[in-house]
Amino acid sequence: MIRSYFGLESNPFSLKAVSLLPHQQEVFDILEVHSQQGGLCLLLGEPGTGKTVIKESVKSHADKRTTVIPVARTLHTYTNTLKILCQAFNIDFSGTHFSCEKRLIEQAVSLKRMGNRLIIIIDDAHLMEMQTLRRIRLLLEDFPKNHNLILVGQPELLHSMNLRINDDIKSRVTYSTIMKRLNPDQMHDFILSQMDSAGLGHNTFSEDALSLIVRSADGILRRTRNLCIGSLLEAVRAQKKTVDIDLVNRVLIQPHWRDEYDYKPA
DSSP states (O other): OHHHHHSSSSSTTTGOOOOOOOHHHHHHHHHHHHHHHOOEEEEEEEESSSHHHHHHHHHHOOOEEEEEEEEEESSOHHHHHHHHHHTTTTTTOOHHHHHHHHHHHHHHHHHTTTEEEEEETTGGGGSOOOHHHHHHHHHHHTOOOOOOEEEEEEEEEHHHHHHHHHHHHHTTEEEEEEEOOOOOOHHHHHHHHHHHHTTOOGGGBBHHHHHHHHOOOOOOHHHHHHHHHHHHHHHHHTTTTBOOOOHHHHHHTSSGSSSSHHOOOO
């Protein structure tokens, strides 16, 4: 709808078209280096601070010699994680865990001989029990040292690792970072860069509307994206080519944008 109304070739604020901000590019480059040397990396942050953008960039920028395996839909159990790894390697998931692990290790060694590297990304890793993570770490211990395990999650994952009982996992972390909320200037630059990527003119949002979006998003990239898309949809409904402050406010009055005290019944 937005694309056809504004005459665009691609959807604005699409995750596939999101370009990395300077601080995200730095994290991406470091993760790339660790995938060449072998690593256990922690990509942490509040929901919506840009972890998914970096994860998608790692997947989309992988070359032919890099195998990227995103691990999700696992319910964070070791069996489901093992099954996804087997599917990614085109390995039969049958028999005991031990036999599956043996076939995975053999396949990883084969990839190493062909000069390939491996990146495994586990999303929402803060929901995973430490015992499950420990079993994954022990499995990867026998992999060639040209792989990188990236754990993406919220900061409480680091709190769990700080317990003395989990020193065996924490001591193997080669890189960790916590994605911070963006400052207003970064938010402003992000919006304009996404408009450039989609072919939208900078005057599509009025200055007042842009300022309101930056304030309301409170440094969270996901909120910024959703608020911009919602405002563009309101512009389509109103048959306007410019998003003004009234259109942004139409989005902000929706209950999920308001604090609890704003809509609690009397």
